[in-house]
Amino acid sequence: MTGCRFAVWSAxxxxxxxxxxxxxxxxxxxxxxxxxxxAFGAVVxxxxxxxxxxxxxYDGHGINFCLFNLEKLVPAQAFLCAWRAACASKAGxxxxxxxxxxxxxxxxxxxxxNGSVEIQVLGTVLAPADLGVxxxxxxxxxxxxxxxxxVIRGGGTFDGQGASAWPDNDCSKxxxxxxxxxxxxxxxxxxxxxxxxxxxxLNSKKVHMNIFSCxxxxxxxxxxxxxxxxxxxxxxxxSGSSNVKIDEASIGTGDDCIxxxxxxxxxxxxxxxxxxxxxxxxxxxxxxxxxKDVLGITVSNSSFHGTQxxxxxxxxxxxxxxxxxxxxxxxxxMDYVKNPVFIDQNYCPRGQCxxxxxxxxxxxQVLFKNIIGTSASKVAINLSCSESVPCEDVELNDIDLVYLxxxxxxxASSSCSNVNxxxxxxHVNPPPCI
Numbered sequence: 383m384t385g386c387r388f389a390v391w392s393a394x395x396x397x398x399x400x401x402x403x404x405x406x407x408x409x410x411x412x413x414x415x416x417x418x419x420x421a422f423g424a425v426v427x428x429x430x431x432x433x434x435x436x437x438x439x440y441d442g443h444g445i446n447f448c449l450f451n452l453e454k455l456v457p458a459q460a461f462l463c464a465w466r467a468a469c470a471s472k473a474g475x476x477x478x479x480x481x482x483x484x485x486x487x488x489x490x491x492x493x494x495x496n497g498s499v500e501i502q503v504l505g506t507v508l509a510p511a512d513l514g515v516x517x518x519x520x521x522x523x524x525x526x527x528x529x530x531x532x533v534i535r536g537g538g539t540f541d542g543q544g545a546s547a548w549p550d551n552d553c554s555k556x557x558x559x560x561x562x563x564x565x566x567x568x569x570x571x572x573x574x575x576x577x578x579x580x581x582x583x584l585n586s587k588k589v590h591m592n593i594f595s596c597x598x599x600x601x602x603x604x605x606x607x608x609x610x611x612x613x614x615x616x617x618x619x620x621s622g623s624s625n626v627k628i629d630e631a632s633i634g635t636g637d638d639c640i641x642x643x644x645x646x647x648x649x650x651x652x653x654x655x656x657x658x659x660x661x662x663x664x665x666x667x668x669x670x671x672x673x674k675d676v677l678g679i680t681v682s683n684s685s686f687h688g689t690q691x692x693x694x695x696x697x698x699x700x701x702x703x704x705x706x707x708x709x710x711x712x713x714x715x716m717d718y719v720k721n722p723v724f725i726d727q728n729y730c731p732r733g734q735c736x737x738x739x740x741x742x743x744x745x746x747q748v749l750f751k752n753i754i755g756t757s758a759s760k761v762a763i764n765l766s767c768s769e770s771v772p773c774e775d776v777e778l779n780d781i782d783l784v785y786l787x788x789x790x791x792x793x794a795s796s797s798c799s800n801v802n803x804x805x806x807x808x809h810v811n812p813p814p815c816i
Contacts, residue, residue: 414474414500417464419484424460426482426505458487469495476500479538483508486524488516488565493529503538503581509567511543513550513587522569522592529572535579542567542586544612551588551613564588564614570596579603586615590635595622595645604631610658612636617659620646622674628654635659639689643667644704645674652680657687661719663694664709666729668701668743675705685715688758692722693750696729697743697768700736707746716755722783723750725776727768727800741768751779756786762812763796765804772800776816780808 420426461484468475474497482505509523510516516523523542526532544567551564567586570576573596582605583590590606593599606617617633620626621643630653633639639656642649642664656662662681667673686692693711716722725748727741745767762783767773785794794812798804804816 414476414498415468415471416476416478417468417471418478418480419461419464420480422460422463422467424464424479424484426484458489461486462489462491465491468499469493471499472496474498474500476502479503479505479507479536481505485510488520488523490522490525490527491529492525492527495529495531498531498533499529500533500535503534503536503540506539506541509540509542509544509587511546513547513564516565519563520565522566523587524567525569525571526573526576527571529576530574532573532575533577533579534581535577537580537582539582539584540568541584542590544585544587544608544615547587548612548615566590566592566619568592569594570599572596574598576600577602581605582607583617584608585612588614589616589619591618593618593620593623593626596626597624599623599626600629601627601631602629604628604633606631606633606635606639608635610634610636616641619643620649622646624648626650628652631655633659638663641665642676642679644670644676646676646679648678650680650682651684652682654681654684655687656684657689657717659689661686661689661691661694661721663691663696664706665694665696667697667706668704668741669698671702673702673704675707677705678708680710680712681714682710682712683714685717686719686722686755687717688719690720691724692716692719692753694721694724694726695745695748696724696726697741697745698735699728699730699741700739701741701743703742703744703771705744705746707744707748709748710751711749711753712751714753714755716753716757716783718756718758718786720758721761721764722755722757723753723763723765723778723781725765725767725773727766727773740770742771743768744771744774745776746774748773748776749779750777750781752781754782755784756791757783757794758786760785760787760792760795761797762794763798763815765796765798765801765816767798767800769800772802774801774803776801776804778804778806778810778814778816781810783812785812 566589622645798815806814
């Protein structure tokens with residue numbers, strides 16, 4: 383009988399242990415703390431809240447996250463207060479920018495943070511129109527620096543109010559040494575695990591989104607808009623970054639829809655609608671010493687509408703040496719694009735280059751596949767490679783581009799120089815030059 387009692391007790395012991403010490407799997411996840419910028423003094427319609435001292439947030443230990451002169455509170459400080467509180471939270475946090483229009487002076491959201499941070503943008507964040515508000519040499523209106531695990535979402539808008547700055551931003555009409563330093567709209571610097579979804583960037587003064595030295599980045603459902611004649615308003619510029627994905631973006635600007643700079647590795651672009659603008663460009667490369675190689679770029683399932691270029695690789699003449707390789711441009715539609723397929727190793731936009739020495743950027747392993755549509759120029763495929771380091775392993779595969787002149791379809795042409803080991807596969811129109 384004693385043995386039976388022991389057996390029953392032994393059988394019940396695991397159940398008792400489970401009841402007294404429940405499994406972590408059944409615990410509810412801790413909800414992120416929410417920090418609304420209005421609770422920190424942000425005011426709709428762009429006025430500074432001089433009564434923000436009534437909203438200052440203290441944590442449970444009496445720490446004040448708003449160490450400012452409250453008598454001189456200016457737009458942006460309320461946003462910084464909310465950021466500091468969210469960044470200090472160990473349980474994960476959400477910073478909320480509610481519906482409405484908020485004027486925000488230049489600021490930097492800087493980590494590292496104690497946990498993951500989500501920024502929910504529901505309203506419109508406005509940059510100052512006056513360049514005088516920006517400190518000399520300020521690179522960005524809003525910067526995100528040294529953060530790990532950041533999400534920005536919500537359907538809201540960042541409005542750079544760039545129209546007043548554009549007349550000072552066209553360096554092609556000025557001496558580059560005297561050209562004004564214009565700030566980009568949003569910069570991400572040294573950020574790891576970044577997700578940006580359903581966000582609009584409007585009318586930047588210069589580049590809309592600059593991604594520098596970041597890892598594991600996803601941009602999905604982004605809308606970027608500026609007039610086609612707004613100078614240097616690239617949509618997304620990426621450099622020194624790895625494992626970046628851009629998916630389902632609508633981009634129309636006065637410069638490259640997406641520009642890819644030195645040190646970029648493993649970039650995947652798909653589902654992008656580009657236009658107006660200068661297309662999707664790798665480069666320009668080789669303009670500065672110690673630039674890092676560009677490796678593994680894929681552009682697929684995208685379309686270009688009335689752009690100056692389609693898919694382009696551009697390098698400076700008389701450049702520094704580096705490698706650019708393993709590029710795929712596939713399943714692309716061109717709609718009246720001036721240079722649909724373009725390798726330009728003589729890139730010189732201001733006509734002040736040393737053409738005596740060719741580019742030293744080595745381009746190799748490039749695939750152009752299933753590219754169809756119309757060209758606004760007779761030369762629809764232009765592979766202008768370097769005389770000193772010719773392009774290698776370039777493939778044209780199933781391409782059908784028609785030259786459209788005054789509404790009538792004409793035969794397009796191709797032009798190739800300094801291409802070694804090139805090949806044409808399947809149906810290629812215009813007739814290939816490799």
